Amino acid sequence: MESTLKHSIYQHTDIQAADAVAKAFIDKTPTMVEYPFKFPELKPYEVRLRILYTGLCHSDVHTVKSEWYPAQYPVVPGHEILGIITHVGSEVQNFKVGDRAGFGPQRFYCENCKACKRGAIQLCNGNLAPETLFLYDPYFGGYATQIQGPAKACVKIPEALPNDRTPPLLCAGVTVYNPIKRYVKAGDNVGIVGIGGLGHLAVKYAKAVGAHVTAYTSKVAEKKDELTKLGADEVRSSVDLEDLKTGAGTQDFVLTCVYVPGTLMEAYVNLVANGGTYCQIALPGHGEKLNLDIGRIVMGQIQVAGSLTGSIKDLEEMLEFSAKHNILPDCEIFEWEDFPTAFSKCEKGTAKYRCVVNCENYTKKVGK
Amino acid sequence: TMVEYPFNFPELKPYEVRLRIAYTGLCHSDVHTAKSEWWDVKYPIVPGHEVLGIITHVGADVQTLKVGDRAGFGPIRFSCDTCNLCLRGNTHLCKGNVAPEVHYLNGKYFGGFATHIQAPAKTCIKIPESLPDDRTPPLLCAGLTVYSPLKRYVKAGDSVGVIGIGGLGHLAIKYAKALGCRVTAYTSKVAEKRDELIKMGADEVRSSVDLDDLKAGAESQNFVMNCLYTNNKDQMNAFFGLTERGGTFCQLAVPPKGEGMNINLSRLVMAQIQLVGSLSGSIKDTEEMLEFSAKHNILPDCE
Numbered sequence: 001m002e003s004t005l006k007h008s009i010y011q012h013t014d015i016q017a018a019d020a021v022a023k024a025f026i027d028k029t030p031t032m033v034e035y036p037f038k039f040p041e042l043k044p045y046e047v048r049l050r051i052l053y054t055g056l057c058h059s060d061v062h063t064v065k066s067e068w069y070p071a072q073y074p075v076v077p078g079h080e081i082l083g084i085i086t087h088v089g090s091e092v093q094n095f096k097v098g099d100r101a102g103f104g105p106q107r108f109y110c111e112n113c114k115a116c117k118r119g120a121i122q123l124c125n126g127n128l129a130p131e132t133l134f135l136y137d138p139y140f141g142g143y144a145t146q147i148q149g150p151a152k153a154c155v156k157i158p159e160a161l162p163n164d165r166t167p168p169l170l171c172a173g174v175t176v177y178n179p180i181k182r183y184v185k186a187g188d189n190v191g192i193v194g195i196g197g198l199g200h201l202a203v204k205y206a207k208a209v210g211a212h213v214t215a216y217t218s219k220v221a222e223k224k225d226e227l228t229k230l231g232a233d234e235v236r237s238s239v240d241l242e243d244l245k246t247g248a249g250t251q252d253f254v255l256t257c258v259y260v261p262g263t264l265m266e267a268y269v270n271l272v273a274n275g276g277t278y279c280q281i282a283l284p285g286h287g288e289k290l291n292l293d294i295g296r297i298v299m300g301q302i303q304v305a306g307s308l309t310g311s312i313k314d315l316e317e318m319l320e321f322s323a324k325h326n327i328l329p330d331c332e333i334f335e336w337e338d339f340p341t342a343f344s345k346c347e348k349g350t351a352k353y354r355c356v357v358n359c360e361n362y363t364k365k366v367g368k
Numbered sequence: 369t370m371v372e373y374p375f376n377f378p379e380l381k382p383y384e385v386r387l388r389i390a391y392t393g394l395c396h397s398d399v400h401t402a403k404s405e406w407w408d409v410k411y412p413i414v415p416g417h418e419v420l421g422i423i424t425h426v427g428a429d430v431q432t433l434k435v436g437d438r439a440g441f442g443p444i445r446f447s448c449d450t451c452n453l454c455l456r457g458n459t460h461l462c463k464g465n466v467a468p469e470v471h472y473l474n475g476k477y478f479g480g481f482a483t484h485i486q487a488p489a490k491t492c493i494k495i496p497e498s499l500p501d502d503r504t505p506p507l508l509c510a511g512l513t514v515y516s517p518l519k520r521y522v523k524a525g526d527s528v529g530v531i532g533i534g535g536l537g538h539l540a541i542k543y544a545k546a547l548g549c550r551v552t553a554y555t556s557k558v559a560e561k562r563d564e565l566i567k568m569g570a571d572e573v574r575s576s577v578d579l580d581d582l583k584a585g586a587e588s589q590n591f592v593m594n595c596l597y598t599n600n601k602d603q604m605n606a607f608f609g610l611t612e613r614g615g616t617f618c619q620l621a622v623p624p625k626g627e628g629m630n631i632n633l634s635r636l637v638m639a640q641i642q643l644v645g646s647l648s649g650s651i652k653d654t655e656e657m658l659e660f661s662a663k664h665n666i667l668p669d670c671e
Contacts, residue, residue, distance in 0.1 A: 114590075115613045123613040123640055125587075249463070252452075259633075274453055274461040283637050289630040294597075298622045298645035301461055305643070306636035 004073050009138055010037040012074075020146035020368055023339050024074040025064040032340055035074060037140070039148045047095050047151045048087035049103070050363060053333075054142040055080025055167035056346040056355040058197070059105075059283070063137060068283075071137055078142025079105040079135040080167040080356075082157060092151040100157045103142065104170035105309050107135040108150050121311045142167075143339070145363040155315045160323040168197065168329040168354040169322055174310040176202035176255065177318040179279045182307075183253050186210030191251035191271050193238050194258030195223065198281060200230055200353040201329055202255050207231040208325040214251065216244075216268075230330075241267055249300075252276040259284040266291055269304065277303040329354045336362030373412060375478070377486045385433055385489045386425035387441070392480040393418025393505035393670075395535065397443075397622070401474050405624060409475070416480025417443040417473040418505040420495060430489040438495045441480065442508035443648050445473045446488050459650045480505075493654050496662040506535060506668040507661055509648065514540040514593065515657040516649035517618045522591050524548030529589035529610050531576050532596035533561065536620060538568060539668055540593050545569040546664040552589065554582075554607075568669075582606035587639075590615045597621040604629055608643070616642040 004026040005012050018036030025032055060077035062068050081103040085095050109116055110126025124133060135141045176198050184190055190211040192202045206213045215232035217223050224235045237243045244267040251271045259282040272278045330353045334342040342355040398415035400406050419441040423433050433439060447454050448464025462471055473479045495504060514536050522528055528544040530537050531554040544551045553570035555561050562573045575581045579602060586609045594607055611617045
């Protein structure tokens with residue numbers, strides 16, 4: 001047991017001596033434990049946040065269960081973080097102690113590679129060692145009372161946004177906002193496939209930019225009213241192949257927030273009208289292929305695209321837009337002690353629609 | 369089987385013009401069509417959609433063209449102008465019901481393999497004065513087909529890969545250079561064609577068939593324009609792999625009906641790549657392409 005608690009960067013210690021407490025996963029069951037630890041010395045380009053609220057994302061589940069790659073245990077996931085700055089490195093200019101700020105999925109970027117130079121820092125493929133592109137593994141992420149990370153990946157939170165419901169915007173929000181911003185115009189017919197954490201926000205953003213929104217869900221009868229209340233103009237089935245075929249060519253933009261193997265994915269691509277775009281954001285397990293009818297892609301001038309989170313600039317823009325249009329995720333808020341329940345809901349995909357943990361109460365209780 | 373076919377036109381419709389054809393271009397699509405490779409053709413068929421000539425007859429409702437004008441037709445014959453696509457300017461993607469008209473020049477109506485053509489004035493394009501009779505026709509299809517996506521996706525300074533240097537590809541090199549890009553030409557015959565392609569404007573010439581060399585060039589192009597179709601899946605994947613993060617892979621060559629391509633979905637998402645098709649262009653795109661070609665002196669190399 002001792003060996004899976006030892007970490008290369010953070011010192012596992014008792015709660016009195018600890019700088020912070022995390023919820024760490026020590027194996028791929030996954031087994032969650034309380035993990036008090038000390039941070040390494042603050043780097044000149046880093047800040048430390050005392051976390052108020054932290055969001056849970058399904059990517060966390062994939063990571064801690066080693067579904068995408070073998071995780072380095074103990075691993076502390078979490079990349080939807082809102083808190084108050086408590087420490088500022090000597091070279092940091094854009095944040096000060098007391099600022100309300102947050103982290104999304106990104107931890108670092110090189111600023112020199114082609115992708116960075118074009119502003120798409122989330123696509124950075126420069127050599128970042130000893131830093132990493134993403135927030136956690138091996139560094140500790142947001143399932144904790146504090147986080148320490150590079151200031152250039154940290155984002156200020158607009159005043160109008162609340163503490164408790166803002167964290168999921170930092171990953172789910174930007175992940176759907178970005179492609180909607182890139183591809184959707186007012187008056188477009190937009191199809192959102194899969195109405196979970198990502199999809200429900202996509203419905204809200206697409207409505208706010210003036211689109212006509214169809215929500216595709218696996219449970220039409222059950223969820224019709226709820227999705228209509230969210231803003232969907234129409235609710236259709238995401239699993240009935242016959243119904244999907246009758247909807248072929250009806251959407252100018254399709255955003256797919258689920259991954260399902262096989263012919264259903266092809267049916268989603270066929271929803272796209274001539275001149276339209278299909279965008280995939282939900283990540284499959286490794287190596288899954290999508291079969292494309294190239295004749296249709298060419299003759300219909302269709303775009304098939306992927307999208308991956310966003311840059312810091314995109315985050316800032318998304319937060320402003322969300323504040324302006326009063327767009328917030330529908331969240332289930334849990335106390336720190338109920339972290340396992342929150343994680344289980346996230347794992348099973350049963351949250352309405354995102355799980356967020358209140359770290360503030362616990363942090364005060366343990367005096368961190 | 370090709371035969372000589374003298375014929376009478378039906379009565380000129382009020383919205384039509386007739387051209388006496390000076391020069392007519394041949395496109396590989398004509399071959400696919402005539403051989404019923406894309407759909408079952410009703411013979412006799414007269415293909416050809418790269419047509420340049422002089423207007424000899426003008427329908428009663430036609431205002432934009434007059435007898436004696438030098439004009440041309442590309443692949444598009446008609447558009448409804450009221451469907452969603454037409455309203456967005458994508459008249460070449462029109463899905464409206466246009467019967468008894470048709471969207472494309474080939475097929476039901478006679479195309480450009482002829483001495484004269486009679487077709488709707490709204491898809492007839494005036495030819496800029498400085499462009500020559502003999503080398504302009506292929507611009508109306510091939511030129512448009514490569515210019516349109518380049519205009520849509522590239523900026524000066526981008527790295528552009530053009531795969532397959534034939535009728536489409538060689539024009540793509542010229543346009544991409546004129547747009548300020550760094551151009552790599554991918555060809556099946558590197559040694560043989562290197563000098564010729566460099567002279568055409570390519571900055572680099574690489575193999576389109578050597579899988580190892582294609583893999584070595586992975587993520588090197590911001591915009592990849594594939595003017596080939598191959599059913600070799602490893603090769604198509606290697607082409608797709610040339611696209612850098614945040615870049616676009618554009619497929620132009622239309623494959624035989626029903627052929628698919630398997631792409632790595634994780635890569636599409638994690639590298640934020642766009643895989644797009646492009647199909648000729650609108651009349652407005654054609655006019656813009658002709659102006660650009662005249663300005664930059666871009667003409668196809670013709671026999």
